[in-house]
Amino acid sequence: xSSEPIIRCRGVGKAFQLYAHQNDQLKQILFGLWGKFYKExxxxxxVTFDVGKGERVGIxxxxxxxxxxLLQILCGITRPSRGEFSVNGRxxxxxxxxxxxxxxxxxxxxxxxxxxxxxxTKRQVESRMDAIxxxxxxxxxxxxPMRTYSLGMIARLAFAICAHADADxxxxxxxxxxxxxxxxxxxxxxxxxxxxxxxxxxxxxDLAFLKGLCDRVIWLDEGAVRESGDPATxxxxxxxxxxxxx
Amino acid sequence: MFAAVPLAAYVEPxxxxxxxxxxxxxxxxxxxxxxxxxxxxxPAWAVLAPLIMLLTYTALFSITVPQLMAGxxxxxxxxxxxxxxxxxQLFSELAYRAPMLLHEHVNFVKKSIFPSETIAWTAxxxxxxxxxxxxxxxxVFRLLSAGWLPWTLLLAPFLIVxxxxxILGVVWFxxxxxxxxxxxxxxxxxxxxxxxxxxxxxxxLEQIPPHIAIWLRLNIVGDYIxxxxxxxxxxxxPNVFAYLALTAVSYAVFLLGFRFFMRYKSVIVDxx
Numbered sequence: 001x002s003s004e005p006i007i008r009c010r011g012v013g014k015a016f017q018l019y020a021h022q023n024d025q026l027k028q029i030l031f032g033l034w035g036k037f038y039k040e041x042x043x044x045x046x047v048t049f050d051v052g053k054g055e056r057v058g059i060x061x062x063x064x065x066x067x068x069x070l071l072q073i074l075c076g077i078t079r080p081s082r083g084e085f086s087v088n089g090r091x092x093x094x095x096x097x098x099x100x101x102x103x104x105x106x107x108x109x110x111x112x113x114x115x116x117x118x119x120x121t122k123r124q125v126e127s128r129m130d131a132i133x134x135x136x137x138x139x140x141x142x143x144x145p146m147r148t149y150s151l152g153m154i155a156r157l158a159f160a161i162c163a164h165a166d167a168d169x170x171x172x173x174x175x176x177x178x179x180x181x182x183x184x185x186x187x188x189x190x191x192x193x194x195x196x197x198x199x200x201x202x203x204x205x206d207l208a209f210l211k212g213l214c215d216r217v218i219w220l221d222e223g224a225v226r227e228s229g230d231p232a233t234x235x236x237x238x239x240x241x242x243x244x245x246x
Numbered sequence: 247m248f249a250a251v252p253l254a255a256y257v258e259p260x261x262x263x264x265x266x267x268x269x270x271x272x273x274x275x276x277x278x279x280x281x282x283x284x285x286x287x288x289p290a291w292a293v294l295a296p297l298i299m300l301l302t303y304t305a306l307f308s309i310t311v312p313q314l315m316a317g318x319x320x321x322x323x324x325x326x327x328x329x330x331x332x333x334x335q336l337f338s339e340l341a342y343r344a345p346m347l348l349h350e351h352v353n354f355v356k357k358s359i360f361p362s363e364t365i366a367w368t369a370x371x372x373x374x375x376x377x378x379x380x381x382x383x384x385x386v387f388r389l390l391s392a393g394w395l396p397w398t399l400l401l402a403p404f405l406i407v408x409x410x411x412x413i414l415g416v417v418w419f420x421x422x423x424x425x426x427x428x429x430x431x432x433x434x435x436x437x438x439x440x441x442x443x444x445x446x447x448x449x450x451l452e453q454i455p456p457h458i459a460i461w462l463r464l465n466i467v468g469d470y471i472x473x474x475x476x477x478x479x480x481x482x483x484p485n486v487f488a489y490l491a492l493t494a495v496s497y498a499v500f501l502l503g504f505r506f507f508m509r510y511k512s513v514i515v516d517x518x
Contacts, residue, residue, distance in 0.1 A: 023429070026423075028426075109275075112272050116268045
């Protein structure tokens, strides 16, 4: 494990602005200097952790604990309300899989856009197109409009694109549950192989999966780190707390 | 206000667009592909639509002979209206669409690492491509009917660039506002048609009494229409000072629109 962290989070907090009326958002823009037209809802309070190079870190927590928001902050999709963070390296976010796709376009055309979003040049995408198609393994559907795809096929293509993006950091958000077992196995193999060179942060509710794969698990509870450390220990505590809450 | 801004801020919009050029290209491609998918004639519509419009106007004016012609031939008047319409429709298409642009691309903006400011570029690329095709149709029509084209047409790129900057600034501004409230789309739907009559589309500024025309000159779209007409119909290059002033104003709109959008970009993700 290297001394320089790849992901660094210091006191990160995120408040969403809740508006009673849709139009209050406009008021906020126009008159924000003179008043506040929203209520704050803090989904993350104070999250501090480091992830070193080559580490595989899992995140667990109940729905609404702030897991997805945390990943969105690390990707740069949304900005934290307080605290600071840094990510050294190129990120491939496997968030809600395939949500950026256009259903009228074919798999190939969507792969071009998906690759461009991840920062690949046109030439890079084209040279990897065969590998992407092979990884997705959706056969002739690759040339068909995406509206003909099943959910699993969309997830396969999305994962295939991310897997060929030359990323240093992989951010995975409960994405692997969609595909069938063969594809899940393929993804797990890929993630295991990826961690030899890159860093992984993944959110999952599949505790056995996390236990088998992660070096460390972070338990997020109500927007703060409740426990962090050895997967077996943290996951046991998490499981106990879940059972106690029922 | 501009004195306080560091030099880099003046080129930042271009620098960011260049960095994401591959993405802009891919998304612009998508705009065209998905627009023509499932249509029999496909790209031919880009030529057919302006052609039908041009023929309709010429036919209409040759029957009705509007007061506004003021001694111009039917072909000249119809040509002037057509150039006016190409420019104004480009503006109005984007003015209508801009407030909804972020809603259209909500999956990109919320679910992936997507530089949302590039949406303005791709929307503008699509609109300018269509207008370019319409303009080419017009030039062919003009060449066939009048037998010549003025040399000043070669100056058109010098007009298109500042006009594009102006349009981009407006789109960024409307995009950001439209993300916060859908009223912006309704507002645009009601003021753009009004704006059309305050723009010299069906008339020329010189036909307007000077004390009114001076106010109409504040309408930047109208100024561009007059200059485009000068280039494409009359063989008249724009007045240098008027051109430089228009370019400066357009560039200011471009920069301010960009800064406005970037300022609210991170908030927009949470509210959209």
